[in-house]
Amino acid sequence: MKRNTTLRKRLMLYFLIVMLLPLFVFLSFYLISGDRTIMHILTEQASLLIDSDAQAAASVVEKYRHKSYQAAQDALIQSMLESGEKPERTITSLYHIMEGDTYLASLTIWRKDGMMMTSTHNPSSSGNEWDTIRKILPENREWIVTIDGERNENGHQIAFTIVRRIRVDGEIAGYAVINVYSGAITPLLDGGGFFSDLLLIDKERGKAASLMKPQSFYDIYHDNGNNIVTRPIAGTNLMITGTISRTGLENSLREIVIYIIISLSAGFMLSLILTLLFSRSISRSFSLLSSGMKQFEKGDFSTALSTTGISEFDELSRTFNSMVKQIEVLIAREREEEAKAAEAERKALESQLNPHFLFNTLSTIKALAHLHGEEEISIIATKLGKLLRYSINNHSPDATIKESLELAESYLMIQKIRFGERLEYSINCPDELLSFSTPRLLIQPLAENAVTHGLEGKTGDWKIEIKVKKYGANLSIIVEDNGTGFDASQDFKTLAEEGHTGLYNIKRRLELRYGNEFSFMLDSAPGKGTKAIIIIPYGKEA
Structure with a gap:
């Protein structure tokens, strides 16, 4: 039967071996071949x-x-x-x-x-x-x-x-x-x-x-x-x-040998004391870890391991506590997703309407407007139809830059007719980037957020600029307005609670698609205007 020994006894033995072996080897080497080897x-x-x-x-x-x-x-x-x-x-x-x-x-x-x-x-x-x-x-x-x-x-x-x-x-x-x-x-x-x-x-x-x-x-x-x-x-x-001068070297070597022997002897005695103290602290740390893990095993997610003062065990404690928190977050997120899915299904059922009826109605409005010479109403009906068709019929999670920009332009054209010369907008994108694929609904929600939260409360001229460009291995999408601005130091979840739901949804779609390989930044302050910047890997299409 294999005999078990405690960790404390093993540590005592290992420390003694570590201290005695170098002393024995050094003395043997010095006595046998010290001068010749030196x-x-x-x-x-x-x-x-x-x-x-x-x-x-x-x-x-x-x-x-x-x-x-x-x-x-x-x-x-x-x-x-x-x-x-x-x-x-x-x-x-x-x-x-x-x-x-x-x-x-x-x-x-x-x-x-x-x-x-x-x-x-x-x-x-x-x-x-x-x-x-x-x-x-x-x-x-x-x-x-x-x-x-x-x-x-x-x-x-x-x-x-x-x-x-x-x-x-x-x-x-x-x-x-x-x-x-x-x-x-x-x-x-x-x-x-x-x-x-x-x-x-x-x-x-x-x-x-x-x-x-x-x-x-x-x-x-x-x-x-x-x-x-x-x-x-x-x-x-x-x-x-x-x-080569030997005299000074030999005298120094003799002094070094004496100092080494004294130091090793003192270290030998000190190691006995330190081993006892160290083994006791190790045993206590193991007991704390074992106790916390057993509580977690029983389903107690409130378990949190305290620090022990030993960095390795503290790292284990932090990792364990982080794992428990992540499990709690995952469980909460799963429940939240289930609730959102149920709510979305309920709203979809409540708001279900025959899309052909909507398109036919818009076509009728467009025809009547054209018949009576109301070109603006005709344009609004056309652009609104394009927005609805994209939202209802396009079930793909991806869209090209060209499709996203056309959707944003349809929205801005409607707002241009609504607000007249007060609103100015520009869209700039190199032709070679138009076919690049990204997650859907990245640009239009940014343009809508700029109008709704940035420009509608501002007096004077309104300007929105949309730019898509490539630098290095990345693609950047920038939507900038000269609106009222807001406090951008808040996190996206807080912004969503204050009405900026579109920004939070964009960030979540980017996280699901690119993980940590993207950047979504907001440069804004009250009275300054807002610049939204999305940076994604150019070589990694959606």
């Missing part, structure tokens, strides 16, 4: 960072190598070197090549005889720079990237220098020298917060410059292979090296 992890992380930093440095080198090439190919610079003259517009050409990077690097043009022709900066040691050019650039190479030791320029540390020959008609005419400052590289490096130092090294000249410690240069660099990761910078004789 160093391995550090090395892997250092390798990833140095790879990223090498790529960043290579991108900077390539950027300024290309600028040196632009300078060497610049016709104005070549002309200056050939003629020996220094036109002022040459400096403009230099700044154009550097593209605003003069706070990150400098560009200097030297003639082959050692004369500095022009520069974006004022070099502080022009003689030393010329000596460097002559020493480092081999005869068989057109350009080189180098580190020239401890050099600063205008307050900036020079990280590396690019030297490129400038040839005119195949002969050496001068040199383009770009000094790239540390500020062009250091913001792009990812390892600045990990390594104790990052060095940029010239392997050929044995020079090194620190990218993390300004003013730090080394005449000779040797890699002893201990706690160092190195990567070459593609396309150059440079490499970038990161040094």
Whole structure:
């Protein structure tokens, strides 16, 4: 027989396992392979960072190598070197090549005889720079990237220098020298917060410059292979090296281990207390849920679960209470629909009249009016007949935009004859939308509502505008009047109780057809007029 255990006991056991297992695993790992694993992890992380930093440095080198090439190919610079003259517009050409990077690097043009022709900066040691050019650039190479030791320029540390020959008609005419400052590289490096130092090294000249410690240069660099990761910078004789400091890390790790052990021990004791309190609150919440559901099962729809202070159980309580309310609403709605159906049937039976008699009577009125020259009466009879025929004979729940607009126009034409020049109306709809299908009786009731509730109580001219248009994936139907307006902040059910039954009926038909994929808005205020806006999916016909 399977033995049942209480939820409280299970929670106690699970909490103990969760607290003890990490402590056991951590201590075992640290005692068996802590130091070796830590160093391995550090090395892997250092390798990833140095790879990223090498790529960043290579991108900077390539950027300024290309600028040196632009300078060497610049016709104005070549002309200056050939003629020996220094036109002022040459400096403009230099700044154009550097593209605003003069706070990150400098560009200097030297003639082959050692004369500095022009520069974006004022070099502080022009003689030393010329000596460097002559020493480092081999005869068989057109350009080189180098580190020239401890050099600063205008307050900036020079990280590396690019030297490129400038040839005119195949002969050496001068040199383009770009000094790239540390500020062009250091913001792009990812390892600045990990390594104790990052060095940029010239392997050929044995020079090194620190990218993390300004003013730090080394005449000779040797890699002893201990706690160092190195990567070459593609396309150059440079490499970038990161040094890993173990001392501070090891001390920090020991402190972390002590803190972890203390924290886990304290957490172990605290978990015993919290488990007891938590399991008690869980049991109480389950009891409340179970009690409420049993009452609902017995048919008590007034049941409402109270909150427990635990979000998950409170969510269950809210969902349960919402479900009970929805069931109550559905039952009430079903009863209301049954009552409405019975009332509609009663009214239909009371008002039943032979439609042929109505149409024949209207035809007689139309003929007599035409016979006596009463064109307005003839028009009214025609339009009224169309309204009655649409209401009585059309049993389809759908109608095209064209049919809905014709019905609205028939109604407005009758009102136009009734009120004369006082009433003006306009109907606008693109031809391509006329065949689109929607639920019946959307537009005419809006026009009727505008006349009955908006215009009849207003002095002066009356205007009604009906617009149908498409934007994006939606179709909009707008009926706007300049009537007296009303308080549109009320919900549709309240408006129906105050006489705006047509608006409520339209909203219900839209809900039944489109669910939540429609919008029916009323923009109105007393004395402002009213704009009714219906937005439905254009691709989803009725």
